Amino acid sequence: MGNIHLLDATVSHLKSLLSLKCGFPVSVFCLRTLKGKEMYDCNTLSDYNLDLGSTVRMDVWDGWKEFLNACVLGHTQNVQRYFSKYEAILRFQQRVALNIAAHFGHLELAEWLQTAGVRADEAVGVHPYREWCSDTDHPDIGKCAVHAAAEKGQLLLIKSFIARNVLCLECRNALGQTPLKICILNGNKDCLLYLAMKMWSVVSFPKVSLTMNIYIKVKKWIYTAQKRVYKARKWAPPFKTRVGDPVVVDGFTEPKMTSRDLHGFYQDKWRSVVQSSRAHSSDAIVNAVLKLHPMTTRQRTSKSSRFPPLNQVVENSVRRKSQSVSESQEIDEIFTNSWNPNIPLPPITSDSRPRHLRTPHAAVLLNSSLESFSKYSGRTPRQNAVYFLSLASEFKEKPWLRQLDMARSLARKSVRNL
Template sequence: MRVFICFEGTSEPFDIPPDQTVGAIKQVVKDNFLVQLTDDKHVRQYLELSYGGAALQDSWALCDVGITSGSAIRCLIKSERRPVMQVFNAVTGETLPIMGSEALPHMSVAGLKTVVSTLSGLPVSTFRLSTPAGVQLYDCNQLQDYAIELGTTLRLDTWDGWVEFLQGCLLGQRLTVQSHLSEKKPVMRFQLQVALYIAASLGHLDLADWLLERGAHAEQPVGVHPYRQWCHQTAHLDTGKCPVHMAAESSQLLILKLFITKNLLTLACRDPAGRDPLTVALQCGHRDCVRYLANKLSSVVSLPNLSLPMRIYLQLKCWVSLGQKRAASNRCQDISAAFKATVGDMLLVDGFNQPNMSSKSRKAVIKPRRGIKAKALQPLPPISNLLSPSHLPSIMAPSQHSLQSVYPGDLKELKQDVKSREDGLLDEISKEDSSLGKGKFILPPITSSESIPRPGFVGASPKSSHILESFSHRCGRTPRENAIYCMTIASTFTEKPWQKQLSIARTLFRKRVYT
């Protein structure tokens, strides 16, 4: 088919097969227009083909996005700066580009963690950075102290057992967050603050509302992990940021309204730099947040027989809260009460012990513990022994009667065997101690998980279900997540109607599944 490619004010016709990929078309355009592209370590130039307001990817074919004969495709030369450094995020599996100049190796590790926290949405107290050789980077040092060169790919790791929890926070999935909370109360409280910080950054309103009901506070800083609370004086400055500051920095107006509705003290909350949410929103240039916060601070609070300006009311509330905290601290006479840790808790000191931050999944952390408990279990005595009232004390002693192994056999024989044993069960109970060793209980056959029938899709053929299962195994995404991904790509064709975008999404989904 013949398409027209517009490049630098000219339009040239090209006869291209419908199944031709965009990458091959770019090579044809480059040879026809004699395009010279620069590619060095600082700047990279590349060709971009756009149709319907969206950029075409190199792996697409023209028929995939509905390009027909006579269509016009725009060709542009774009340039981008190469990242000075990259960080592989073990939580999401993405690689974050770190832009900057050649002076980036002279930056401190604390400054780099601030940049990484802004790009990933994770608080600085939930991850660590390490070199490709596995050497951990500490906040007090500079990157050049670790001989890190330009173009190096660092690694971001989180606490063991936190991967699923942080993924649920980033996606705003309340049930996932709830199911992966820690059983230890200090760690769980820290996780609630972390989840509220991420929800405020990404605008997950439902998750933020649920976390506030669970006891999280928008006016309190995220802080450090309870295992590091004895060395919090050297912690990163960003650990003092509160979720309300992150909401103002990310221009999440609905989250700000939720926080202020729950507690008016969030208006006077200050970050480590001494900024309140209004100052943060002003410096970031978010007009909607600035307008809302300014109106709130200039409003009047109506009390019984009294009306106070908001700023005076907030000062009174802060004084009352400070007095309550001092009164509570005076009641604690024991010096050790200042620390929240108890005997037996883990203590981490940088440089002296290996922190548990290797991004292990929750299943990998819990599985060894279950294996240890399973080995300690003793085999149960036969049920025929337990039914006899005269032999109840023998339950506490280790049983010498082993369970009889049973393998799946004929169903009719099994039913007859079970029926005969049910008929003779009352007789076995009344037998004496000498006959107890002869009575044994046969377990029902163990059915493997593979033989359990699974519900299938209505109207779906076995071949299609097999394709979807293999796709989920290879791609790492469920068919629903892949459909959302294809619909997101199709929505970039802003110049096309919605029905055309839906047709493009269906074509992309079908191609990705069957490929």
């Protein structure tokens, strides 16, 4: 609300005003009408049939809601958590985070980002998906973090930026304004006095003293030479995007700015991945079972009755808790005959324990643990080994040692569950 008439203004001008209010760079959001029609920078508000009192929606990049909320609140750990795993998008997010931190005065977040290599005199730029149109995009994409701090009068942030990089004093935006000029236009007296003092200061070295103006020119020359050496030693492409990366073209491609959160952004992808993994695992199990014997479908149907169902196994395990030793031996034979494992088991000996367990105290502990296992599982250790070895032997495509490892892992998990 105000005394300004914006219906004849462009969408670009409205986005600049919104950027000053909310602190988001103009390359982070887009404007839409309530009907979902995207508003482009070159058009006026009257082109979209907007009138006084109309509502305009601001949408951000998909999957960025949590990241932008963390930047506004200044939570460094959450900002790091929601960074993208792609290098080009990560660099853009770091510049956006530094710009928002400069707007709201989050000193800790700004210090951490500068330590990570983000420069306060570097323009925010555009998203890598829209780098093809960076030359004709909104002019405020050339705004740097030091300009945002100067607009809001964040003196501590300005001191931090200049202490790490003196080039921030002569950093200019798209209109050619330095931080000192921005402070004059916005009436930030404290920041104005500090910047004026720094601009008229002298940098002293052991044998020479330079004014700040000359020192900044020397630093710019050194920085330009370093970039040229870097490009000579390591090939650097002119664009940050590569072949195969998505490209967003206004009005032609699917919109990427719909303000979906991370859950909504990855929901379809997660659903497809889960379905494919489930289908793959079920097909692998079915193929492993069907490869046991080269028989027809009718024979498979008739032979499948040999394997006991899972509910029968559970009922048998409950019934075994009250059975005697003779009944457990019969169950052992039933398991061995029904599952028909092809893995030979070692014979039962009188004392198959290792030597370090043959002491009287160790024997008592071992017998008590075996009794507890038989009591709560419903199977003797030998029956348990037969059961899991028979399960592992169904995977014929795996070598015998791999089947043995699978049986050991299953048996170990069953003991831990008890």
